[in-house]
Amino acid sequence: MPTDLEAALYERKTLVRMLGMRRTMFVVPVDLAAIMDEACTKAIAGRERRRLVGWLGNQGVAERPEPWLDDVCERTLQALRARGEAAAVELTKDVPELATKLDFGANRKWGGQVGLSTRVLVLLAAEGRIVRTRPRGSWISGQYRWAELGTWLGGPLPAIDHDRACAELLGRWLRTFGPGTTTDIRWWTGWTLKQTKASLDTVGAVEVPLDDGAAGWVLPDDLERAGRRTRWVRLTPGLDATIMGWKERDAFLGPHVRHLFDTNGNAGPMIWADGRVVGGWSQTPGGRVVPHLLEDVDARTRTLLDAEVARLETWFGDVRFVTRFRTPLERELRGV
Secondary structure, X not given: OHHHHHHHHHOOOOEEEEEOHHHOEEEEEHHHHHXXXXXXXXXXXXXXXXXXXXXXXXXXXXXXXHHHHHHHHHHHHHHHHHHOOEEHHHHHHHOHHHHOEEEOOOOOOOOOEEEHHHHHHHHHHHOOOEEEEEEOOOOOOOOEEEEEHHHHHOXXXXXXXXXXXXXXXXXXXXXXXXXXXXXXXXXXXXXXXXHHHHHHHHHOOEEEEOOOOOEEXXXXXXXXXXXXXXXXXXXXXXXXXXXXXXXXXXXXXXXXXXXXXXXXXXXXXXXXXXXXXXXXEEEOOOOOEEEEEOOOOOHHHHHHHHHHHHHHHHHHOOOOOOOOOOOHHHHHHHOO
């Protein structure tokens, strides 16, 4: 239930939100957060800082953008430390430079003006110095308060050897998404080919032929599980980690991209059946979960789909939401 998720995030603090693979947001257990931080997020933080320094210099915000940014980051941390928890608008009162606007014009991804507070807080989070706490509003709100990571979690993330972290992360990926290609792994993690090969060797990954003739990788014990099949249906939310797990998705997505992704490549809510995407879904203003199949399925799949729809409606309870990235099918189902 949503209340269980809230308790894990904000009371027990056994789950944490953090930037991870592909510079996207994940909600993960604290032990996995440490693995992700070492294997991927630290590299993301370096890229974020270099990019932000470049923007500050190119847009004339500061003559010496790197020390200027260091100063703003340090004063932001001091303000956050003094407040305990704070939203961006509160921190901007303490550090006026956070109100600076960066202009991205017609840039497809960053179009328009973006407040520096957003970029600084994302950078500090990627560097493992701060963390998102409770949202401002309900659990589906996109505006958060922030706290120092060590204060919020009671200490820093556990230190872990880099190669060990990479191997652990790859093992989890293969367990969930395998078989996958070297291209998939590198796209998902952002690793070099050298790091990818070293991690594959460490976990003892086995190369297997895929249906399209390419070579993929699986964990050794997955070869024993390959013939075992259980029928299943799941309704996944927009931007779910499942659909974003591979770079190459034709094998399970088929011709449904135009219905289930927006124009920027953001994935919408999807219906999965036995390892394939077969449709999408939406929630009505009244709380009904409305599925829509994009291909024919058998009676067993329809029965499982009905049960999953009922389960999800119960799970949401009184919570109502609108998908942030609207896809053609989701707009159609909501009558937009």
